[in-house]
Amino acid sequence: xxxxxxxxxxxxxxxxxxxxxxxYYNLIVLVRGTRAAAVLxxxxxxxxxxxxSDLFNLYTLNAMLGEFLTSxxxxxxxxxxxxxxxxxxxxxxxxxxxxxxxxxxxxxxxVRAVMTMSESSTGAIIVIEKNMPLGDIIERGIExxxxxxxxxxxxxxxxxxxxxxxxxxxRRDRIxxxxxxxxxxxxxxxxxxxxxxxxxxxxxSEGSDAITVVVSEERGExxxxxxxxxxxxxxxxxxxxxxRNALGR
Numbered sequence: 228x229x230x231x232x233x234x235x236x237x238x239x240x241x242x243x244x245x246x247x248x249x250x251y252y253n254l255i256v257l258v259r260g261t262r263a264a265a266v267l268x269x270x271x272x273x274x275x276x277x278x279x280s281d282l283f284n285l286y287t288l289n290a291m292l293g294e295f296l297t298s299x300x301x302x303x304x305x306x307x308x309x310x311x312x313x314x315x316x317x318x319x320x321x322x323x324x325x326x327x328x329x330x331x332x333x334x335x336x337x338v339r340a341v342m343t344m345s346e347s348s349t350g351a352i353i354v355i356e357k358n359m360p361l362g363d364i365i366e367r368g369i370e371x372x373x374x375x376x377x378x379x380x381x382x383x384x385x386x387x388x389x390x391x392x393x394x395x396x397x398r399r400d401r402i403x404x405x406x407x408x409x410x411x412x413x414x415x416x417x418x419x420x421x422x423x424x425x426x427x428x429x430x431x432s433e434g435s436d437a438i439t440v441v442v443s444e445e446r447g448e449x450x451x452x453x454x455x456x457x458x459x460x461x462x463x464x465x466x467x468x469x470x471r472n473a474l475g476r
Contacts (some may be wrong), residue, residue, distance in 0.1 A: 340380035350444030368407030428452035
């Protein structure tokens with residue numbers, strides 16, 4: 228225990244402050260760069276207006292905003308239901324502070340296969356599992372449990388073969404399943420240049436922390452989906468850089 232500016236500081240106070248700061252930091256990290264951040268800014272503006280409406284006796288406006296803020300908990304749950312589910316699932320995995328263990332040679336094999344399929348305009352979708360398990364997705368596919376290999380990935384996505392349709396799931400350094408059906412995002416509707424594979428890549432990235440690589444069958448374009456966002460027109464160097472950064476290299 229010590230004294231700071233006349234205030235007694237104990238280890239419990241320091242622990243309390245540290246835990247609150249840690250929680251707020253991780254909340255900021257979760258919403259940064261997502262639509263949730265814009266919604267939070269909007270809510271801050273509403274709170275500021277509510278404060279000044281009370282300060283300047285704007286009774287009608289203050290009453291209306293007061294009714295709105297009394298239901299704030301329900302509003303937050305509705306607006307952020309996807310983000311809340313994703314955050315709770317991250318905590319539930321007990322690997323909230325760890326990074327996915329994917330070796331560099333595994334990434335090399337994967338990137339080589341992706342670029343070869345890009346050159347031949349062979350459609351493909353590869354999901355890299357990070358901290359959040361994708362067991363429910365894997366169960367709906369064909370389990371393989373094989374080491375990541377360039378030739379194997381290319382063979383899986385040969386057109387008109389049984390495993391061609393659907394996604395490959397990579398866990399650590401192994402292909403655990405193929406022909407997996409992914410949830411479709413509501414985004415990209417009405418954009419003919421993006422098909423079902425891109426919507427599936429966004430869908431799995433919206434509900435988990437997985438990284439998804441997509442090869443367009445029409446254009447041979449390589450894209451990466453993560454955190455509900457799509458990065459397109461990647462060459463080999465940029466693809467490797469994006470994957471390494473996303474995996475915490």
